[in-house]
Amino acid sequence: MTDLISPSSQLKGRKSAETRFQWYGRGAIFVSLLFLVVMVGSILTKGVGAFGTTNVAIEVDLGPDAIDPANPADARFEKIVKDALKTQFPEAKKRKDRRMIYGLLSNDMGFELERFVEANPEAIGGTATVWFRASDDFDAVAKGAVDRSLPEDERRMSDKEIAWIDQLTEQGAVERTFNWSFFTNGDSREPELAGILSALMGSALTLLVCFCISFPVAILAAIYLEEFAPKNRFSDLIEVNINNLAAVPSIVFGLLGLSMFLNTFGMPRSSPLVGGLVLSLMTLPTIIIAARASLRAVPPSIREAALGMGASPVQATFHHVAPLALPGILTGTIVGMAQALGETAPLLMIGMVAFIVDVPDSILEPATALPVQIFLWADAPERAFVEKTSAAIIVLLLFLVTMNIIAILLRRKFEKRF
């Protein structure tokens, strides 16, 4: 730069510095996007398997020895299934082997047979082929997730078990179906039975509470700050406050919820009510900031025309300005709700980490939320839960993508240029 008279000696270096600089920029973007692709890709590939499930057909004896036709509900269904397994694999004599063959099916096998008998009472008295859900380890083998070339003691399944599974597969007694129970079951200690319905319901209830509180409060606050607030220190204070609140770590809101809503007001622990309250305080600044921006975008001519026709300032705002700003406010609200849906830390603080099997049906019952369920499953020791966790993440991401697409479409459809 300094020697302008004979630049040719430096020009080459400067030009290559220019090229290098541009490549740094491209590299930075590439690395960031690559990371995004790798992370989402690895979760997708890990989680896809959990949307399928393995079923095994076992011929069970429902003869009079096993089930009393007069009183079928009293039968010991689990024993019937275990007996059927013993007949299927007569070579399993030792106690250890027996345990292994029982372990091929899920722990729910007794209930599954009971349901089958209830649905097909005519099967009582004879033999019937019933489809049972395979255990998580069986499922892993059927999916090809178990590396057979590994030495036996490094695998979860022994050679014997794999041989049995192969035998069943050859008989055509193994099928893979879509795992509906992942969407219809609550949480479970058994990976093959665990589902996300209770967590989804918990999330829905929490978001409902969150929406009902933060949406009206945020709109009204935004209207006041944008349309009516006088320019004084008090308004400044509120404004600085909102901006700072938006940057407070989410876990601090959880501490507030714990000490205020739970300990001081005595609200029910682990409930969607408290969860929703805490999340609404968190999303409030997001929605207020978005709502103010879209109120600001409404041209003053609308306001002046309304005032000129004799409307009061409140009428001008509520009848004319706010409706025009509504699409923008809704977009901001959806973005805020999406943020609330993905939030985990504050919910841990107010005890929404419980092991919830039942689907909550009111905002006062203990519940958990989808991201918290992901956190819980990520901690579970069983290998199969890794797959479940990834699948739950896929569901969560699908919800978030849908919400964001709705927000974008809403903005496109109603965006008005004045």
Next chain:
Amino acid sequence: MATVDTNTPHDALDLVNSQRKKGVEFVVMAILILCSLVAVLVTVGIVLSLIFEAYRFFERIPMTEFLFGTQWSPQTALRADQVAAEGAFGAVPLITGTLLISFIAMCVATPLGLMSAIYLSEYASKRFRDFVKPALEILAGIPTVVYGFFAALTVAPLLRSGGESVGLNVSSESALAAGLIMGMMIIPLISSLSDDVINSVPQAMRDASLGLGATHSETIRKVVLPSAIPGVAGALLLAASRAIGETMIVVMAAGLAANLTANPLEAVTTITAQIVALLTGDQEFDSAKTLSAFALGLLLFVVTLCLNIIALRIVRKYQEQYD
């Protein structure tokens, strides 16, 4: 609004109507002000509840021990005569752990975020920008629990086996894994804020530099960036405060071992991870152990609030300069 003449009965009715209207408007106004006060109330609630619970903690454990002690092993005594019945509550290892992980995160995110922002605002074509900017923003929309899962189950084992192959002993809950992933998480924050700042540098300054014969990158390095420095600094401070307060990634990937170390390959713990560990599943509320979580929360709140206030002030001041 309108002036009212009370001479005729019809006008008198109007007056009644307009007074009723005023009454309604008064109520509406009151509701509006109340709603905007909610934000202030939340802040007051946070401060009061944190201070109140932290005060109860400092009644048992002196504040100096909390701030300067180097031992962190909170535990509730099983017997009254147990050794170290109250546990040790020195927050220094937690603070250094938090700073270490945040530092790693900033080391990852600052160059990547800043270079992305520079490229997007100075070089990229409109089409490229319209595609890449939302794609980067996806990173900000992914819940942190997903990052935590990825860090703990994919990145940490990868670092561990990678370290083993070159003879390094990497802890399975290393600060490096948590910091790397946290850095990825805050890239969009830095890039979008710096993008705004760089865009608000007046074009005339660029034109003047280019007109004097500087190349595009020289203009960026010697003219655009120096004048954008305060805004970029604000963006970095906001990102740092985000990193310090981030919870799920460290809870899942950084673990709970309170080591006082600067080695990124070892396990460290953070303020947020400890708050979660202290308060999940623990029902009794009067022990120093649970109360210490609020002291940590107060520390976290004060630190992030200071960073935010400084950052927001810098950003705002800078915006006014060129407006």
